[in-house]
Amino acid sequence: MPEQSRFQGAHVELRDVSKSFGGARALEAVSLQIGRGSIHALVGENGAGKSTLGKIIAGALPPDRGQLLLGGEPVHFHSPRDAIARGIVLIAQELSIVRSLSVAENVFLGTEPRQAGFLRRRALRRRYAELAATAGFELNGEANAGGLRTADQQKVEILRALCRNAELIVMDEPTAALSRPDVDALHKVIRGLARAGTTVVLVSHFLGEVLELADEVTILRDGHVVRTTAAADQTEESLLDAMLGRSLGATFPARRPVPADAPVVLSVRDLTAPGVQDVSLDLRAGEIVGLAGLVGAGRTELARAVYRASRLAAGTVTVAGEQSVSRVGRLAGPRTALRGGIAMIPESRKDQGLLPRRSVTENVSLASLGQLSRAGIIRSRPERRTVREMLGRVDVRGGSQAAPAQTLSGGNQQKLLFARMLLCQPRVLIADEPTRGVDVGAKRAIYDLLTTLTADGLGVLLISSDVEEILGLAHRVLVMRAGRIAAEFTGDEATEAAVLSAAFGATERGAS
Amino acid sequence: MNKPQVRGRPGDGPGPGDVAAAQPGRAMADWLPAELLPRLRRGGIIFPFLVLFIVLSVASGSFFTKVNLLDIVDQQASTLIIAAAGTLVLVAGGIDLSVGASYALAGVTATQLSASPLLAVLAGIGVGLAVGLVNGVVTTVFRINSLIATLAMSFVVSGLASLVTGGNLIIAYTHPAFGDLARTAFLSVNTSTWTMLAAVAALGVVLSRTTAGRYMYAAGSNAEAARLAGIRVQSIKLSTFVLSGGAAALAGVIDASRVLSAQASNGETTLTFTVLAGIVVGGTSILGGEGAIWRTVVGVLFIALIGNGFDLLGLNPLYEQITLGGILLLAVGSDAWSRLRSG
Numbered sequence: 073m074p075e076q077s078r079f080q081g082a083h084v085e086l087r088d089v090s091k092s093f094g095g096a097r098a099l100e101a102v103s104l105q106i107g108r109g110s111i112h113a114l115v116g117e118n119g120a121g122k123s124t125l126g127k128i129i130a131g132a133l134p135p136d137r138g139q140l141l142l143g144g145e146p147v148h149f150h151s152p153r154d155a156i157a158r159g160i161v162l163i164a165q166e167l168s169i170v171r172s173l174s175v176a177e178n179v180f181l182g183t184e185p186r187q188a189g190f191l192r193r194r195a196l197r198r199r200y201a202e203l204a205a206t207a208g209f210e211l212n213g214e215a216n217a218g219g220l221r222t223a224d225q226q227k228v229e230i231l232r233a234l235c236r237n238a239e240l241i242v243m244d245e246p247t248a249a250l251s252r253p254d255v256d257a258l259h260k261v262i263r264g265l266a267r268a269g270t271t272v273v274l275v276s277h278f279l280g281e282v283l284e285l286a287d288e289v290t291i292l293r294d295g296h297v298v299r300t301t302a303a304a305d306q307t308e309e310s311l312l313d314a315m316l317g318r319s320l321g322a323t324f325p326a327r328r329p330v331p332a333d334a335p336v337v338l339s340v341r342d343l344t345a346p347g348v349q350d351v352s353l354d355l356r357a358g359e360i361v362g363l364a365g366l367v368g369a370g371r372t373e374l375a376r377a378v379y380r381a382s383r384l385a386a387g388t389v390t391v392a393g394e395q396s397v398s399r400v401g402r403l404a405g406p407r408t409a410l411r412g413g414i415a416m417i418p419e420s421r422k423d424q425g426l427l428p429r430r431s432v433t434e435n436v437s438l439a440s441l442g443q444l445s446r447a448g449i450i451r452s453r454p455e456r457r458t459v460r461e462m463l464g465r466v467d468v469r470g471g472s473q474a475a476p477a478q479t480l481s482g483g484n485q486q487k488l489l490f491a492r493m494l495l496c497q498p499r500v501l502i503a504d505e506p507t508r509g510v511d512v513g514a515k516r517a518i519y520d521l522l523t524t525l526t527a528d529g530l531g532v533l534l535i536s537s538d539v540e541e542i543l544g545l546a547h548r549v550l551v552m553r554a555g556r557i558a559a560e561f562t563g564d565e566a567t568e569a570a571v572l573s574a575a576f577g578a579t580e581r582g583a584s
Numbered sequence: 585m586n587k588p589q590v591r592g593r594p595g596d597g598p599g600p601g602d603v604a605a606a607q608p609g610r611a612m613a614d615w616l617p618a619e620l621l622p623r624l625r626r627g628g629i630i631f632p633f634l635v636l637f638i639v640l641s642v643a644s645g646s647f648f649t650k651v652n653l654l655d656i657v658d659q660q661a662s663t664l665i666i667a668a669a670g671t672l673v674l675v676a677g678g679i680d681l682s683v684g685a686s687y688a689l690a691g692v693t694a695t696q697l698s699a700s701p702l703l704a705v706l707a708g709i710g711v712g713l714a715v716g717l718v719n720g721v722v723t724t725v726f727r728i729n730s731l732i733a734t735l736a737m738s739f740v741v742s743g744l745a746s747l748v749t750g751g752n753l754i755i756a757y758t759h760p761a762f763g764d765l766a767r768t769a770f771l772s773v774n775t776s777t778w779t780m781l782a783a784v785a786a787l788g789v790v791l792s793r794t795t796a797g798r799y800m801y802a803a804g805s806n807a808e809a810a811r812l813a814g815i816r817v818q819s820i821k822l823s824t825f826v827l828s829g830g831a832a833a834l835a836g837v838i839d840a841s842r843v844l845s846a847q848a849s850n851g852e853t854t855l856t857f858t859v860l861a862g863i864v865v866g867g868t869s870i871l872g873g874e875g876a877i878w879r880t881v882v883g884v885l886f887i888a889l890i891g892n893g894f895d896l897l898g899l900n901p902l903y904e905q906i907t908l909g910g911i912l913l914l915a916v917g918s919d920a921w922s923r924l925r926s927g
Contacts, residue, residue, distance in 0.1 A: 406813070450793055
């Protein structure tokens with residue numbers, strides 16, 4: 073049972089709340105009290121369940137089991153709208169600003185002062201001025217919201233919450249996209265809110281920020297509450313310690329040692345690109361390098377830059393010693409990277425990988441039709457045979473090759489993308505979150521596949537938010553933070569504690 | 585702006601979207617057998633087409649005759665050529681509303697030059713390809729929505745056509761050799777029909793058998809995925825617009841040759857929409873990534889049969905348009921619905 077809050081009664085209480093997505097458990101029997109007028113932080117690794125918990129409190133997700141109590145009385149939110157009606161507002165990580173409207177119009181969106189269906193512009197302006205003054209914001213109500221800096225857009229969201237009479241605001245990573253001065257300004261705003269009696273639930277990756285702002289901290293691990301304590305009793309180390317610990321582990325195939333004379337297949341030098349600052353790394357044949365870090369630390373951005381899906385500002389990418397895929401600032405795209413021997417399994421298989429309504433065969437052969445055609449005409453029998461063989465290799469069993477890709481399970485869809493890339497016979501494979509949203513069996517199959525591929529001399533750059541996965545598979549771990557490689561671990565140094573503290577950047581954003 | 589998403593959905597673990605994807609065929613309508621609608625859609629227009637064909641054969645003695653059937657096909661030759669190329673545009677995720685205007689411009693250009701049939705054909709098709717190229721560049725290089733880009737181009741091209749004719753009907757009666765282009769009978773079928781068959785077959789091969797055709801499906805189905813698979817999505821899209829312009833021009837030249845005259849405003853808007861209706865009724869998705877040339881052929885002929893049926897049976901032609909509109913809504917609706925169901 074959670075200990076009694078120091079604040080004047082619980083504003084919100086959760087009792088044994090559980091939530092799963094598909095087969096994956098996100099929260100397990102979570103019980104928690106959030107004191108009225110307090111700043112309550114939720115911390116934990118990627119996937120620990122903190123965002124899910126925030127969404128449940130704000131009615132954006134219904135719990136599978138358990139109770140939510142508001143002021144001691146059980147409530148059931150069916151939508152964020154229900155929660156708003158009871159004074160609870162969520163400010164999500166992706167802000168919901170209507171870019172073409174003014175600041176004031178955004179703030180009063182849906183609650184505009186109206187008369188007979190007509191907007192009362194003067195009343196709108198007056199009410200905005202009052203509200204901004206109450207909150208202590210200096211933000212021009214007439215300004216176009218789309219042109220604002222992220223920090224100011226955050227303020228628009230906060231004002232919107234206040235004008236809906238929010239008593240509790242859930243903020244999901246409010247400072248993740250902000251620069252240092254903006255972070256300070258927002259911290260001031262959050263403190264002001266709490267002083268005025270608003271309860272704030274703060275989901276944050278930044279432990280320094282949490283310690284600086286929060287009255288109480290709830291630490292989550294694998295969907296469980298580790299503990300809820302007063303923030304004043306905690307240090308960054310004590311928080312990190314509590315986040316660690318083994319979960320019910322998947323098992324990993326034995327790592328194949330990288331031969332001592334294995335050549336470097338991928339060499340990245342001084343790479344700067346959107347979200348990536350001055351990164352250098354080497355990848356050897358048969359090696360799996362794990363790229364760890366928090367969401368937004370620049371892992372995917374690095375992968376996309378290496379694969380040339382985004383433009384390079386500076387730096388070179390070289391495959392197998394030849395200068396085949398580099399040239400700064402050029403228009404070269406994924407096509408060049410792929411031809412140069414780099415393949416990538418993108419982060420979102422739905423948005424960036426699959427042709428959902430096209431057949432399995434078409435999905436797999438897509439990137440290598442050049443070899444499967446003569447004079448531009450596809451040779452359909454060799455195509456089907458090649459795809460069938462590759463499907464066997466990546467272990468997609470059953471099902472028709474003519475079936476639309478969207479009818480396959482998540483795991484098999486992911487394997488289709490592996491098959492597509494492997495048909496291009498790459499020397500380097502970048503796999504970005506290859507096991508996200510797949511079941512345990514498929515996970516193990518993908519682990520086996522990655523390990524097998526390295527035996528053939530492929531170099532693998534593995535991105536995952538699951539630290540265990542990286543530790544279980546990679547020969548070497550690079551930890552990214554704020555667009556840079558913050559640390560590198562090999563062998564026994566690569567522990568969950570080391571990786572996490574490098575990822576959280578223990579002191580970088582500390583209580584300076 | 586439709587910037588490619590760099591980070592996907594941030595947050596912890598799988599989101600609610602994944603759950604929905606994991607359970608396809610949620611009970612949208614339990615009163616329908618789950619497989620009925622997709623199956624009807626896959627076979628699509630074939631079934632209603634056959635029914636209509638049989639009904640007309642029984643109801644009117646003059647329908648199922650060689651003369652009438654060849655006549656229908658010959659009349660539809662230009663529509664079929666444009667619609668076949670338009671199918672490629674739609675499959676690749678675009679739309680071309682300038683085909684009617686290109687058809688008119690090519691027709692008047694060729695008629696002006698009808699003294700030399702070869703020059704007429706080359707110049708006519710040339711202007712169409714040029715219009716298509718501009719469409720393609722505007723939509724891919726400058727990333728302007730193809731609906732608006734080609735709509736704007738249709739005004740420009742119409743204006744150019746009026747400029748060529750000075751607002752008059754231009755005639756080529758003095759150059760019968762130009763008329764022979766479309767009106768020479770070979771094996772008792774006109775060259776216009778033969779040209780149509782060749783063009784449609786060629787486009788059918790491109791879409792269903794070539795790498796370029798595959799890339800069109802990929803570009804229309806998921807452009808970002810196609811790009812990450814190393815496909816030059818923009819070049820592929822551009823090529824579909826060029827083909828569409830060329831096909832519209834070919835159709836314009838054929839029809840000008842057929843009637844030995846052309847004018848700048850030749851019912852071009854109607855033609856554009858008849859073409860689109862045929863493609864969509866056939867079952868090619870307006871959202872891209874799906875469709876086939878055979879579908880378009882059947883769709884265009886289906887609409888032609890409705891017109892022919894109204895004529896033969898002496899029905900009030902007022903209802904023809906209403907019927908056509910209803911069928912179009914049904915076609916688009918079933919496409920949207922099947923997408924909704926499959927999430």
